[in-house]
Amino acid sequence: MKLWLTYCAVFLSGILALGVLFNASANPEQVILGRWQETAWAYEQGIAFAADIAAASKSGSVQPEFSFHKAEDWEFLPGGRLRLRIAGKEEWLSWSMKGRGHVLQIKYGDHRIENYQLTVLKNNKMVLNAESDLQARGIAQLIFERDKSTTYAQKIQ
Amino acid sequence: MLRKYSNSRTLGDNVKLGVLTAFSAGMVNIASLLLFFSFSSNVTGHYAILAAELVKGNLFQAAVVLGWVFLFFFGGFVSNMFVINLNKKNTYIAHALPIVLEIICLVAVGTYGHFFYKETLAETEVMLALMLFAMGLQNGLTASISNFTVKTTHLTGITTDLGILFSMFTKKEYRRSKELKNKAVLLLSIAAAYLSGAIVSGITYMHMGFRLFYVVSIFLVVVIVYDFYKVKLFRFLHIKRKTPHIRPVQLNGTKHFPKMQLQKETEEEIAAY
Numbered sequence: 233m234k235l236w237l238t239y240c241a242v243f244l245s246g247i248l249a250l251g252v253l254f255n256a257s258a259n260p261e262q263v264i265l266g267r268w269q270e271t272a273w274a275y276e277q278g279i280a281f282a283a284d285i286a287a288a289s290k291s292g293s294v295q296p297e298f299s300f301h302k303a304e305d306w307e308f309l310p311g312g313r314l315r316l317r318i319a320g321k322e323e324w325l326s327w328s329m330k331g332r333g334h335v336l337q338i339k340y341g342d343h344r345i346e347n348y349q350l351t352v353l354k355n356n357k358m359v360l361n362a363e364s365d366l367q368a369r370g371i372a373q374l375i376f377e378r379d380k381s382t383t384y385a386q387k388i389q
Numbered sequence: 390m391l392r393k394y395s396n397s398r399t400l401g402d403n404v405k406l407g408v409l410t411a412f413s414a415g416m417v418n419i420a421s422l423l424l425f426f427s428f429s430s431n432v433t434g435h436y437a438i439l440a441a442e443l444v445k446g447n448l449f450q451a452a453v454v455l456g457w458v459f460l461f462f463f464g465g466f467v468s469n470m471f472v473i474n475l476n477k478k479n480t481y482i483a484h485a486l487p488i489v490l491e492i493i494c495l496v497a498v499g500t501y502g503h504f505f506y507k508e509t510l511a512e513t514e515v516m517l518a519l520m521l522f523a524m525g526l527q528n529g530l531t532a533s534i535s536n537f538t539v540k541t542t543h544l545t546g547i548t549t550d551l552g553i554l555f556s557m558f559t560k561k562e563y564r565r566s567k568e569l570k571n572k573a574v575l576l577l578s579i580a581a582a583y584l585s586g587a588i589v590s591g592i593t594y595m596h597m598g599f600r601l602f603y604v605v606s607i608f609l610v611v612v613i614v615y616d617f618y619k620v621k622l623f624r625f626l627h628i629k630r631k632t633p634h635i636r637p638v639q640l641n642g643t644k645h646f647p648k649m650q651l652q653k654e655t656e657e658e659i660a661a662y
Contacts, residue, residue, distance in 0.1 A: 257448030328508035331426035332453040
């Protein structure tokens, strides 16, 4: 009986600790909501593939493998909707998070899917790593800063 | 596969159990990687990720990973609880229950994913948690009933053991050892089955999506039904041999019943029951 109580106590403490940890932390699905401005692209130097992407982005041609957005700002809305503003025009996509909240998946209307690794997600900064395959992570980064102006997501919170 | 316990298991029992469960684990692991971007049949990487998330101060992600690791542990715990508490009453039931629970978890993931999944993070995490629990159940069961010989949800230990075995095979004395050769056969079978499951999963995922988990469940049902059939067959034969509907033999004018003699294999099986 005493042994069972000990086991139950240990398991319950573990579950309680997990609950506390969840409560004390911010859900990335909530943190990402709002308007983000794309401030920079960063490439790791010395990698031929990354250099190709950089060259393609400078020349304005279609980039190999990825189709990074050149939106001025991205607005993540509840319900998995994403509003992009590109040269004054709006584009609507859908977004979702995968894994432990470390992968951002963006879906286009034509069923095309892009996956980005959420390397940094803080209140004012977000860094997305383009993910072509498991070995090529981290070669190209999109860096965002939070747009302080009022957004739809903030309004409804 | 499931009827025998620990040292009464043969190489064939272990290979059959190892191959079928490793194939299932390979399928589940790749399915979870492709659908949810996270592994579900091993936790070594999760420990590393847990440390990394703690260092980065990402408490939410750390809590998620800690929960997954706990569920894998809990799967092994529950599995072995069935084995050690029910083994004396009914070995088959004790060994089949964790597989039944595993099937329930995988069918739940498949059904929810196929019909209700809205792609929220909470759903993803719960489904991954179910898969990790299922893999913990499977790994706990196979390790427990095979005296820690068969572990089918990850290949780190198996690859290490194979490295050691193949280095031992450079010596003639070890090459002659039947025990070591059997172990190599078992480990290679498990590794090949896991890899095959992963490849099949990768190929079929595009067409099947979440329905892939039904296919995995079918493999596990085969594990249960195969032994259920064997149990039924054994009982049928055992009862048939015990019932005295054997014709008496006339010897020196008197009737004699021929002496019943169970085959050696059957005697061994009685011990296993």
